[in-house]
Amino acid sequence: MSDTTSADGSNDSTAPVISVSPIALAAPDRGQELRVRVTAPTTGHNLPVVVFSHGMTLSMDDYAPLAGFWAARGFVVVQPTHLDSLGLLPDDPRTPLVWRIRADDLTGVLDQLDTVEAGVPGLAGRIDHQRIAVAGHSWGAQTASTLVGARVVDADGTPGESMRDSRVRAAVLLCLPGTGGADLSPLAARYFPFMSPDFAELKTPSLMVAGDHDQSPLTLRGPDWFTDGYRLSPGATDLLTLFGAEHGLGGIQGSHDTRTTDECPERVAVVQHATLAYLRTALGIDDDAWPTVRRSLAADVDPLGRIDSK
Template identity: 80%
Template sequence: MNHSTTPVLSVSPVTLAAPDRGQDLQVRVTAPTAGRDLPVIVFSHGMTLGMDDYAPLATFWAAHGFVVIQPTHLDSLGLAPDDPRTPFIWRIRTEDLTGVLDQFDAVEAAVPGLGGRVDHDRVAVAGHSWGAQTASTLAGARVIGADGAPGESQADSRVGAAVLLCLPGTGGADLSPMAAQYFPFMSPDFAELKTPSLIVAGDADQSPLTVRGPDWFTDGFRLGSGATDLLTLFGAEHGLGGIQGAHDTRTTDESPERVALVQRVTLAYLRTALGLDAAAWPEARAALAASGEPLGRIDSK
């Protein structure tokens, strides 16, 4: 599984038109300097983070042959509570990701030497925390409305795989009063989550958003037919060892070993799920199972 790594180029901000959003969409693009037919990962950040975070993941994925596109969502731009967009931020986040997919050509043109090297048919979405919920909507998850019915599907047929890190679980009685008040859209319906997806959860991720324990973050695996695999990290909290990178001081469980495991396992999953290397995922699962002191375990349906 030791692929050679390639030097990486990162360009930001790349500005994409977003006419209905109130302001343009800014993204960071991280890409290998060599290689052709490069698959794509569009990554959605957690609450109030941005395109400059998650460098440990973006740089690793790019060094192993992926183009990584990271938008900055509106929740990181300090919208006022009475801004008319505020109640719809969760939906606009999804539109940010589809907007990136719609404007691949502009993304390519903004990065020197990237034109003509991107495989538009091999696309994954990924995200952490609220960003995992955002990414999951392109994989088929829906949001249950105030009427108790799942909202319209925002699944995107261009997306072939998803990596969902600390994906928020079911809503209703499982939400804390704080979450129910401020994040009523954290009420997912996973019945149509059919795109091949890897869920990553920490077994010490005790969230203020839920009255349940860390297993709340495994609901997507339990309930979504496309969520075929679950990586549980032992002792990991919400930062999964520090995947957000150095800019985010909230990581409470700093562990370079954990971050390295997330890097390796997510890469292997995507390489197999997108049809690049059929052996990558079985090898990663076997390697983790065989390691003497494993940092986690993989469950597969």
């Protein structure tokens, strides 16, 4: 264990949580300020940080089941609202670059962590700037993946520039879109051509989470499309596959998003506990947290999922 603390220094304890929004961050090249929600425990010091990227049409106000759970157990969770959720018009010159602006949003949060701290009463001086992770769901997972080494393939078929950020030590990528090209549906090829990742340089330790019933309109393949990041990236150390789960993984977006078609609190609980354990181990907080979850799930007589590791 490190000296990172939660309510009583243990993984099972919870602390009171404060959530503040919006906190405005400077973004001079974005066209408008970057607004974030910060959810943090009211107690503890040396608190690690998770910067979370939301899925399409969602915002900083979603994913409370994850943000609140992580924060109550010792993490500071920062959630930006990306431009695509702010009514960006098709003819806006920023629209073709929105995937890149999304990545810049996450980097901008890291650049302005002092402002983030100052915006939350009682948080100043309590963040561990050396323990930073990124996370995201769906399009947000692709956004987060660029900070740990994934690249977007250019029109000529070569991987684009790296946006990897050395400050990020781990990632949790939920329903990460898979490879592009012939695997994309006509819908995705027309509107989301940037969903053509190259995972060869994704080397930062990362947990992938996928549902085995996640049938996406973005791909001509089935649910295994969302496991490409695990298969093709050297940094994807583990894959949690949830049985029966669709794109909402049981409802991780929270009550604001009514599109969850596989609502299952027990499935959400698996995601909560598994992602927390992975983050704690990957960030050097508790070496036993992730192995314990792996053993527990493997021993379950009626498991809700399985974990593959490499």
